[in-house]
Amino acid sequence: xxxxxxxxxxxxxxxxxxxxxxxxxxxxxxxxxxxxxxxxxxxxxxxxxxxxxxxxxxxxxxxxxxxxxxxxxxxxxxxxxxxxxxxxxxxxxxxxx
Numbered sequence: 001x002x003x004x005x006x007x008x009x010x011x012x013x014x015x016x017x018x019x020x021x022x023x024x025x026x027x028x029x030x031x032x033x034x035x036x037x038x039x040x041x042x043x044x045x046x047x048x049x050x051x052x053x054x055x056x057x058x059x060x061x062x063x064x065x066x067x068x069x070x071x072x073x074x075x076x077x078x079x080x081x082x083x084x085x086x087x088x089x090x091x092x093x094x095x096x097x
Contacts (some may be wrong), residue, residue, distance in 0.1 A: 007011040008046040012079055019075050039075035041066060046080070 002016075003011055019040050027038040043066025047053030061080045069076035 003094060006046075008044070011044050011046060012077070015044055015077050015079075018042065019077060023075060035075070041069040041072070041075060042077045043067065043069050044077065044079040 001014075004016070014044075019042060022038060022040040025038070027036045032038075043062045043064065045058050045061035045065055047058045047061075065078040065080045069078040069085060076094065
């Protein structure tokens with residue numbers, strides 16, 4: 001999902017709402033080792049307000065964040081606070097959601 005003119009805190013709220021909405025559906029996922037229901041992992045990268053950050057760099061950073069979030073299993077969310085993977089923050093929705 002691409003969110004134009006959206007800063008990192010707003011993108012994080014949207015990602016959390018998406019994860020909560022999918023978890024609330026309670027769709028069974030019998031083959032998952034992470035959870036008994038379908039979850040969503042989200043990778044967020046923000047370049048809002050940064051000069052010279054290309055869309056390609058942001059998409060690559062978001063893809064990297066998604067890969068790391070998926071590696072954690074059970075509905076993870078990883079936020080890259082800049083296009084560099086060194087600058088990241090992870091948040092996780094409780095498994096009971």
